Amino acid sequence: MTTVAADLLPPNAGVLNAGLLGGDERRQRLAMFGLSVPALVLVALVLLVPFSWLAWLSFFDASGALSGENYARLLRPAYVNSFLSTLQVSAAVTAICILLGYPVAYLLSQLPQRVAQVLLVFIILPFWTSVLVRTYAWLVLLQREGVINTWLKQLGLISESLPLVNNLTGTIIGMVHVMLPFLILPLYSSMRAIDPVYLRAAANCGASPAQSFRQVFLPLSAPGLGAGAALTFVLCLGFYLTPALLGGGRVAMWSTQIADAVSKFANWGAASALSVALLVVTGIILWAMKWAVRRLGSSLGEG
Amino acid sequence: MSLKRLAIANLLGAATALLMASSAMAAGETLTISGFGGNLQKDLRATLWQPAADAAGVTLSEETQDGLASVRVQVQSGSPTWDIVHLGADECAVGGKEGLFEPLDYKVIKTDGFDKKAYGDHWIATNTYSVVLAWRTDVYKDKHPTSWKDFWDVKAFPGRRALSTYPQEMMEIALLGAGVSKDKLYPLDTKLSLEKLKEIKPDISVWWSSGAQSAQLLKDKEVDMMAIWGSRVASVIKDGAPVEFTYDNGILGYGCLAILKGSTHVAAAQKFIAGVVSPEIQARIPEMMPYYGPTNSLAFKVGKFSPEVLAKSNMSPENVAKQTFIDANWWRDNNELVREDYSLLISN
Numbered sequence: 001m002t003t004v005a006a007d008l009l010p011p012n013a014g015v016l017n018a019g020l021l022g023g024d025e026r027r028q029r030l031a032m033f034g035l036s037v038p039a040l041v042l043v044a045l046v047l048l049v050p051f052s053w054l055a056w057l058s059f060f061d062a063s064g065a066l067s068g069e070n071y072a073r074l075l076r077p078a079y080v081n082s083f084l085s086t087l088q089v090s091a092a093v094t095a096i097c098i099l100l101g102y103p104v105a106y107l108l109s110q111l112p113q114r115v116a117q118v119l120l121v122f123i124i125l126p127f128w129t130s131v132l133v134r135t136y137a138w139l140v141l142l143q144r145e146g147v148i149n150t151w152l153k154q155l156g157l158i159s160e161s162l163p164l165v166n167n168l169t170g171t172i173i174g175m176v177h178v179m180l181p182f183l184i185l186p187l188y189s190s191m192r193a194i195d196p197v198y199l200r201a202a203a204n205c206g207a208s209p210a211q212s213f214r215q216v217f218l219p220l221s222a223p224g225l226g227a228g229a230a231l232t233f234v235l236c237l238g239f240y241l242t243p244a245l246l247g248g249g250r251v252a253m254w255s256t257q258i259a260d261a262v263s264k265f266a267n268w269g270a271a272s273a274l275s276v277a278l279l280v281v282t283g284i285i286l287w288a289m290k291w292a293v294r295r296l297g298s299s300l301g302e303g
Numbered sequence: 304m305s306l307k308r309l310a311i312a313n314l315l316g317a318a319t320a321l322l323m324a325s326s327a328m329a330a331g332e333t334l335t336i337s338g339f340g341g342n343l344q345k346d347l348r349a350t351l352w353q354p355a356a357d358a359a360g361v362t363l364s365e366e367t368q369d370g371l372a373s374v375r376v377q378v379q380s381g382s383p384t385w386d387i388v389h390l391g392a393d394e395c396a397v398g399g400k401e402g403l404f405e406p407l408d409y410k411v412i413k414t415d416g417f418d419k420k421a422y423g424d425h426w427i428a429t430n431t432y433s434v435v436l437a438w439r440t441d442v443y444k445d446k447h448p449t450s451w452k453d454f455w456d457v458k459a460f461p462g463r464r465a466l467s468t469y470p471q472e473m474m475e476i477a478l479l480g481a482g483v484s485k486d487k488l489y490p491l492d493t494k495l496s497l498e499k500l501k502e503i504k505p506d507i508s509v510w511w512s513s514g515a516q517s518a519q520l521l522k523d524k525e526v527d528m529m530a531i532w533g534s535r536v537a538s539v540i541k542d543g544a545p546v547e548f549t550y551d552n553g554i555l556g557y558g559c560l561a562i563l564k565g566s567t568h569v570a571a572a573q574k575f576i577a578g579v580v581s582p583e584i585q586a587r588i589p590e591m592m593p594y595y596g597p598t599n600s601l602a603f604k605v606g607k608f609s610p611e612v613l614a615k616s617n618m619s620p621e622n623v624a625k626q627t628f629i630d631a632n633w634w635r636d637n638n639e640l641v642r643e644d645y646s647l648l649i650s651n
Contacts, residue, residue, distance in 0.1 A: 078647035085650070144463070145524045166509040166525065249468040249510025252650030260646070263370050267639075 058272035070273035090236035109191035166248025190224020226293030338389035340367035355578030396635035399425035416601030428557035437548035462527030470645035
């Protein structure tokens with residue numbers, strides 16, 4: 001606020017009361033910092049302290065001696081494969097969410113606000129239902145004697161039940177369902193913020209609807225898409241419940257390995273190392289995505 | 304007015320007396336026992352723990368444990384709030400090796416009637432469960448599978464199968480499927496076992512990870528035959544699903560009790576455990592917890608059971624002869640290595 005005010009004043013006015021303005025700014029900064037202290041303390045207590053403890057644990061083996069054993073273990077094929085399949089599943093779910101979610105968010109953003117708000121309820125509705133319930137519902141729908149297979153058989157479209165669940169297919173269907181709102185909501189709000197004037201201007205300049213979408217709308221919605229995709233991808237990386245229930249034990253997600261290390265093998269050191277690895281990789285991916293989205297946004301804007 | 308005051312004074316006096324009486328009873332000693340929770344813990348308390356606590360003159364307080372890790376945290380704290388823990392036998396064996404438990408006093412606890420594999424220096428099995436072969440009778444109408452060899456015979460018995468994500472019992476089952484005789488299982492030939500599992504893997508539709516899930520798979524006909532806990536398949540049959548199972552070639556596993564190191568009630572805990580494994584209290588299992596079994600075979604000498612109860616109990620002399628006991632000590636020493644190979648095999 002003060003800087004804006006300073007900009008509005010004549011150039012020499014700033015010099016006259018610079019000391020006063022500076023003091024004002026410092027006081028305001030202090031006040032802002034003071035206001036955020038409770039939040040900082042909370043984050044430190046519930047996030048940083050436990051995580052530091054977790055990271056600390058990961059350097060000790062089961063007998064309590066200092067060792068890199070827990071990290072060396074991560075290079076074994078079982079863990080490497082699990083890590084790769086976690087990335088694959090997360091990427092697939094994110095891609096499907098984008099394909100399904102982008103048109104929906106686009107449609108919502110083009111509708112009158114009141115209609116869009118009603119339709120948004122349908123997207124938010126699943127949020128109010130427990131993930132466990134939704135996952136079991138998929139089990140009922142997708143299993144061999146489930147609703148979908150029974151219908152398809154009665155319609156004579158298939159003679160043998162399709163393997164829709166207890167495998168990768170079922171896992172991805174279930175995860176997409178849970179993740180879709182996380183993609184659509186940030187995307188929708190960023191699309192709403194795009195001023196329709198830009199698109200009209202593009203049309204006035206002779207751009208076809210496809211051109212104005214590609215050259216104007218898409219780059220402007222890229223930050224929202226990036227945020228939604230990053231959120232979806234990162235949530236997928238740590239997803240436990242749905243893969244565990246719909247994967248039939250055949251989709252080895254990283255989170256399953258962490259749960260196993262704690263619950264089946266009581267090895268907190270190993271579980272900690274797995275968690276630290278997941279966190280580091282998540283951080284790297286988030287950073288890379290942020291960078292990529294910025295590049296994408298600017299290159300599309302130029303092209 | 305004074306009459307009313309008198310009445311109140313009387314009431315207070317009676318209440319105080321009552322309070323004192325109940326605190327005097329509790330003063331005996333309170334043992335805190337931590338188990339798996341849920342129905343199993345409820346049944347165990349009613350069947351085994353409460354009568355044993357009454358006999359030992361202690362009050363019982365219950366908690367739930369979350370695997371050996373939670374026990375480790377309790378012991379490492381120096382003053383555990385649990386005295387006794389109910390775990391799976393391999394967890395007891397691992398905990399014993401790690402020094403988490405007090406040694407059991409076998410002068411107090413009598414092991415007559417116990418299989419040698421069913422107790423160790425620091426733990427004793429208190430109830431058994433069976434992992435059995437179960438199948439859908441609507442799928443296998445004329446000829447049903449009768450052994451793990453049939454489970455591996457996908458030509459004679461086509462159909463979708465399920466095994467557990469836990470290597471325990473499954474490694475044994477694979478060896479039985481390979482034709483290894485049940486008295487020659489241990490030490491497990493892990494190489495052969497994993498080979499057999501790899502061979503059957505394309506026909507395993509689901510690797511289940513919880514008892515509830517395993518029951519649902521069979522009930523909803525998601526799979527046609529599977530390895531499943533006896534107690535779970537029993538509930539599926541009770542629900543009217545066309546399912547049968549056999550104790551033939553079943554694997555017997557244990558739940559066990561151990562005393563946490565640092566407990567301040569060790570002597571009372573020893574007495575309590577002695578009660579739990581006594582033939583008289585063990586004899587309550589066949590009727591109160593069908594499909595589970597007593598670990599003390601003398602229970603069948605002490606108790607009189609109807610043929611129906613005996614047919615259901617996994618430990619009745621007739622049924623126990625068909626099955627084989629898990630070796631908790633082998634799993635204690637090999638768990639982690641086998642587990643990694645096993646999960647590698649499942650997920651690749």
